[in-house]
Amino acid sequence: MAAVTPEVLTSTHVEKMKKKKLPKRYWEETEKTDQSQRRPEEEQGKAGQNQNKSTVKEKSLKRKNGESLEKKDPFPGEAPIPQKQLQKFQRGKKCKVPAGARERLKEAIAISEAMSEHAQKQAARYDLLLPEDAGFLEGDEDEDTNTISQADIADAVDITSGSKYFNLHLSQFGPYRLDYSRTGRNLLVGGKKGHVACIDWQTKDLKCEMNVMETVNDVNSLCTLRSASRWLHTEAMFAVAQKRWLYIYDSKGVELHCVKKFNDVLRMQFLPYHFLLATASATGFLQYLDVSIGKEVAAICTKMGRLDVMAQNPHNAVIHLGHPNGTVSLWSPNQKESLVKMLCHRGAVRSLAVDKTGTYMVTSGLDRKLKVYDIRAFKPLHSCFLPAGASCLSLSQRGLLSAATGEIVQVYQNVLGSNPVSKPYMAHRLRGQIWGLAYCPFEDVLGIGHGEGFTSMIVPGAGEPNFDALDTNPYRSHKQRQEWEVKALLEKVQPELIGLDPGQLSKVDQASFEQRHKEQIEALGFDPLAKDKFKPRTKKKGRSSAGAIEKRKRKVAHEDQRDEIRQSVQERTEREKELKEKSNEKKLGNKSTLDRFRK
């Protein structure tokens, strides 16, 4: 009797806690039979442990059998993640626990592994939120896609996409260089003869326009113009390399800075995560300007002559420079000499492009060759010969290569790989000489600056379809932009971390103490561990005369050296003594002193 009552009680309490009613499913009926078969087996397994419990469960089961069976999810557990997706987010190799490891080590490894696996899985799960696919162009049978004209494409696609093919006829101040902002919303155009315009190219809304009244080298959104200009980190600023100095304007064309430290700039690159504007000048200087604090970070004399070919590696923020002697050199602001120098062409290098992942580099030279390099191993993958030679190169986010050969822009597909290219994917002829090529980020658009103005060309499959809204959001609002700017500044990467291997920071520095000490001395300009020089105290009553001081100094002079010598001498004498003893023993063998009296 005593045994029965508690059981019933537990059943009333425990059951309620345990069994939540699942919502009804359509497969319930089919599952029933399965359940009834499986259940008792489980029950038996547990029976040994706790008899009370098992009886309770059986009871409840029986009751349930009478009414309705417990339902079970046909797809239990978490949804499986495809291996491919998992691999996409794999970060480094797993570390195996060594055989004779200590407990603490085992735990540390296990925890870190579990965490990284969890992170990987979660990332793979969230990959589902990148639903967009890139487009492509497909011709009819026996039709090359490169014969399809832009007008045809513009007609075929929807109106908004069609409007992305347009020309700006600007014959007066050409030829033009260009740069798109990082979000791809704004376009900066800089004409050689001083015309700079900033356009929201999708709405065709002119933001600002001016003539700087001197030659423009490059533009950068933070871009330049003597023949160049750039967008800086935001749409709010852009840089223009004018005839002598580098200028920075705001989005309304108001001159913010004239940076006179940066003279004769020919090309500019903006490193967005470091807030660095790298400039290459006609005098052979590569300079880095920190845009966030307005300071020159490094100025490197490359000793390679005029620098008019420049590209950045988005993977590790290393600057690639092309030189007239056919070499391409890689630079970081931390080293006065080039990180790598590679001989790419037999003639001068005309143009350079590095792909988004930092794996491939495409170069074209005066020898009219187009070469693709694997810059992880610094090995050429393949090369081809373009009859006209490519004056400008540009790689899209999806790896489409556009090359400007004279007046024609050719777009190549599948360049980045081992198989050589045979024919262009698309081609487009323009009026004037091409000066600038740039793909618009997140759009299937290639911007072309040429002698007659600017042309926006539709290249299906060029842009990355999925954007990271926290990083570069083409549709961001004013508020989001502000927020992003603050975050980006907080997460700014310091220029010291630029190097060939971006993962260098996560490695253990294995340099020896001496080496580190030497570096420290170099960095500080003095030896922090050095002993102070002996300074004799001033004494009175004529004892601080020059001679006395000198005497006192001599007493202490070379104290360290003397110590060392003394020690070494002592060691030596000891050693000799030992040797002597040993030799004596050998000589005498086991003879004692009394042995000499023996006959």
Add this chain to the structure above:
Amino acid sequence: MQNENLVQISFFNQLMLVHPRKKQNERSEASVQVSEYFVNAEGTGDKVNLSDLLGTVEKTSGASNKTKKQLRNLQSSKETLELPLNKQQTEKIQRGIAYEKTTAEVSCWKNIILQNQKAEQMVFPLNQESSGPKRVEQVVAGWKVQTPLEQEIFRLLHGSRQPVNDPVLTPVEEQSLKAMSLEEAKIRRAELQKARALQSYYEAKAKREKKIKSKKYHKVQNKAKRKDFLKQFDEMVKTNPEGALEELKKMELSRMEERMSLKHQNSGKWAKSKAIMAKYDDSARKAMQEQLQMNKDLTQKMVVPSDDEHESIEEGLETVPDFVNDPETVIDPVNPWMRGQLTHEEPEVSCVTAEEVQTAEEENEEEEIIGEFERKRKLRQADEEDLIPTEEERKKTQEEDEDEEEDVSEFNTLFRLMRSEKTREGSNQTRGGLNTAGEEDEEGLLSEGQIRVRSIEDLEVLDEVVEPRAIEEPSAPQTAAAEATSEPPHKKKREINLKEVLTKEAKAVRLPFLPTVVDEEERDEQISIIKEAFAGDDVISDFIKDKSRQEAAGRPAVVDLTLPGWGEWGGVGLKPPRWKRKRFRIKTAPPPPRQDQKLPDVIISEKRTASVASHQVSQLPFPFQNTAQFESSIRTPIGSTWNTQTVVKNMTKPKVVTKLGAIIEPMVKEDFIKSKTTAAGGKGAAIMLGENRRAKEGTKRTKILALTELPTA
């Protein structure tokens, strides 16, 4: 011998006579021969032997046989007793034992300490229980009937079908309860906030007005106030007789004060000066007269309240509020605020016309709102109070009837107040009767969706809402104008005419397809051409030279310590001999192979980048045995750029979490021991019905701090 002794003693006595200061105490040692003159020390050297005692024991009859036997045994045994250990040794042994004991005691902490060290996150204070009442289900969940007494009780309970888990709340109910409280809290907070804000505005306003120095302004203000007050008083007489009485008292007091003081008697300095001027100055005369008038007014006796008013007071003290008798018209069955007449004013407010808003409300809008809040709060309190007592009242006797009366009268006064306000506000709605209540309700229902108009600005806003079309039409040209203005100022210079560009169609370009790509083999001619072109600069040889130079620079130099002329001839053009070179030229170990060793067309700099080194980890952290392990353990980035939000949170969660303001007490032994036992027993915490375990057991606390005071043997 005895004589000798005697002689000695007598001599001694003489000595004592000579030096009588010292007083000799009589000695009382046991001795065989007892003399009154001296102490015999004959038996002092002898020890008492066991045998001596034994003899007497044998003789005495009282001693027990057992002791006799023991004594005999003792006598026969010839072993000597062991010496007790010396102090140092005993202490050492004691320390050893104490150490063992304490280690045993302390080592039970070992597991929990380890566990806490390993724990990813510690939340302090430990053993946090969720605040608020628990469901009985939760409390009883881990319960097990153990003792026979309990079994008996439960059997009885079960037998009598006592509802064990009757008052259990379902989780939904619980949640709804919580939600209610939260909502209420929010509402109340919002009200408070508003009230506070308004109060501060009001205070600011008052301050500002107080600062105004213009006497005229204050005069006018005072007059208006007085008028207002009188008006109010008249109403109050009708509606709130008690309040009116109080006011009356106040007035009486002020009259008394006035009579006592010389304030308006024209006897002050100012008045005297004015009196001199009064002859010539009209205004001075007027001022004096005004003063006197004031005095008259103030000293006038108030009219004694009539009998009617007394009646009204009595009416006010009725035990039941008036509206209780009214048929309750339920407007919104869900919303308790819509019930009863008290809420009627709200819809009325929305009906007030703009003019009224201007005149009546502008002045004391804020006061009203504050008052409203207070009233609401009071009402709510009253509601709550009412609810509770109603239950209690049933049980209790009529003793509390008086209190009840008071309560009700309060309620009545409140209600009256509301009424009066209503009449003041909505002069057009004087009906207020019970008959029209239904109509009003309807109005209220209808007007609920409307926007409340309180000020002129609001009215303007309303206008805008009403006429959106009218504005939209001109908006188009406006925007156009805006566009025109937004264009950059230097319009003359502009080269790009965007509109022209965009409207024009771009020319289609047919592409003549040349062989753009040529195979590697076909390029021999080209090579020759290029060779011609770049005959001057041999790029390749330059590069090779450069590379060899770099390699040479990378190689460590040989240290030459040869001194010319030692042990041989010296002079120009003489080379040091071979043995010397061998001995004094020190070669350092060759560097590791260059990275570009197998890449002929690449020069890779071998320089170490020291800039990153300062940020790198330079020594392998503790549990790791090699760098590969450590590097792989930090290979996964933590930032939100690479991870999902949950992962970031998980990875960066703090090691220790403390509750703000909570006292973190040192861990008590019972805590983890209990948890251990329960973990072994089964899931769920053992229940301690309403008792604090610590308090009950009252055991002394062994704290972790004790660890530091371990004795070391």
